[in-house]
Amino acid sequence: MTGPGLVLVVVVAVLFAAGFDLLMQRSLIRIVIGFTLLGHGANLVLLLAGGGAGTPPLLGAKGPGSMVDPFPQAMALTAIVITFGVTAFLLALAYRSQQLRGGDEVADDVEDHRIRAEAHRREQARGAAPLEEDDPGPVDGA
Structure with a gap:
């Protein structure tokens, strides 16, 4: 091409x-x-x-090339x-x-904040590693 x-x-x-x-x-x-x-x-x-x-797609149309x-x-x-x-x-x-x-x-969607906070609580309950520095974690009041 x-x-x-x-x-x-x-x-x-x-x-x-x-x-x-x-x-x-x-x-x-x-x-x-x-x-x-x-x-x-x-x-x-x-x-x-x-x-x-x-050629235009009309019946009986004549022109160079095939019909479009x-x-x-x-x-x-x-x-x-x-x-x-x-x-x-x-x-x-x-x-x-x-x-x-x-x-x-x-x-931001309030439900997203709630789900993220719940996941953070579950990780803390299992003793998982803390969140990375880039992740702000749960938002207060969510």
Whole structure:
């Protein structure tokens, strides 16, 4: 694979890598941007799967080359609509979080703190080695 096809594969890889990296952040706006980058990467993958240019998929159409498969193009249009809808929903969540909390950072789940504290208590009861320095341990009040 050389030329434009290789360039598009590299662009897809960069979009997916940046999108996944942003999805793992704690800021909702970064999550929205990451999801959008993943959507663009998926659209490029679908367009790459469609192959090169050809004759329009119409009965009786004549032109150079074979008929183009319309399925990847239809899937790309569907992916665009779905990405737009989910992005609008995530933006609404980020806006509401900004209004209610004054920020868009995703808070730790209280249940996660409780489970971590229970695991810490079980380790202490068994006489296991103390937690590593990097682990803050259970949060007070959890």
